[in-house]
Amino acid sequence: MTISFHQSTHLPRLIVSDLDGTLLAPDHNVTKRSINALHHAQSFHTTTSLTNPIQIMIASGRSPRSIQKVIDQFQGIMAPDSVLCCNGALTYNPRTKVISFPQFIPLDQAVAMVDQLTSEIHNHSVPKRHIPERKRHAIENHETLSNDALVQGRPGFACEVLWFSPTDEGSIAYGTDTFFVCDRTWETERKHSIYYEYQVVDDMQAFLRSLQEPLAGTDSKGNGISRGGIIKLLALDRNRVASEVYESLPASLRLNEPSEAGAPLVTLTYSGPYFLEVSGPGVNKGLGLKQYCEGHGIAREDVVAFGDLLNDAEMLQYAGLGLCMGNGHPEMKKLADRVIGTNAEDGLAKEIESWFQS
Secondary structure (H helix, E strand, C coil), X not given: CCCCCECCCECCCEEEECHHHHHCCCCCCCCHHHHHHHHHHHHHHHHCXXXXXXXXXXXXXXXXXXXXXXXXXXXXXXXXXXXXXXXXXXXXXXXXXXXXXXXXXXXXXXXXHHHHHHHHHHCCCEEHHHCCHHHHHHCCCHHHCCCCCEECCCEEEEEEEEEEEECCCCCEEECCCCEEEEEHHHHHHHHHHCCCCEEXXXXXXXXXXXXXXXXXXXXXXXXXXXXXXXXXXXXXXXXXXXXXXXXXCCHHHHCCCCCCCCCCCCEEEECCCCCEEEECCCXXXXXXXXXXXXXXXXXXXXXXXXECCHHHHHHHHHCCEEEECCCCXXXXXHHCCEECCCHHHCHHXXXXXXXXXX
């Protein structure tokens, strides 16, 4: 039996929502209706006898700086109680700007993943006619190639780095945000969407290895402290959208299973049309949500989750009520408890509003 929520019977203790394709409209903005619906739920306990306030959580593949840009759209009307960033790889408090519980990709696994994805993408060719006109200029001799000529994949990489610094007590202090690093192929493809400070490197694998270089100082056990850790690794093929790249990869990579070829043990997914997202082993929004609920004494039956794509799957499965947007991935619609309206129709806001109707 699907759990339901209504003010006269049972309200959730936690609402968790994905951003892109879910809370955000197709223009990537939050509508006033969605803001008001979340605010009403969050503040409902102040005007009723409800013992526990309804908490609001955002769970996204985005970094803290990117999510903060969305929170700024709320104009102070409300603020989420907590945020799961980078597909659950870290928790961010938007009120204190503090990062906690980071889950890093082991650096040797990150290097191996770049190596394998480079090979997989580079060796996958597509006819020139399948490549958008605006992307053909960087193809060698593209003007002389026929539309049926096969073009090798063009891999690009980026990562979100969390810098470390030693404390006087021998522990590690984290930065207040992750830092974006990309290679030149990535910059060429995605520069139009980068609105923040970033660093370009010629060799992503060399950069990843450099993070192992120790800082001055040691931890409480006398061990050296590395410069930083990788929270999320990103990959793209300039010739194809992310879903096509993902489906073309070996099952051992897509299913996060070891193989005879020694595929890195990481979590691989995608949350939009542009790029693949790689996180540490077992990292996903569902695990981050579970850890938050256990730490705050919230039963999973008291959680409602909204999502649309495959990186929301574990989150919807953990929640007492998992709702997929009408614009969601077909597989997500199958595993969700219910399918609601699209993000273009304020589907999330309409669902929350229905809980408070007489």
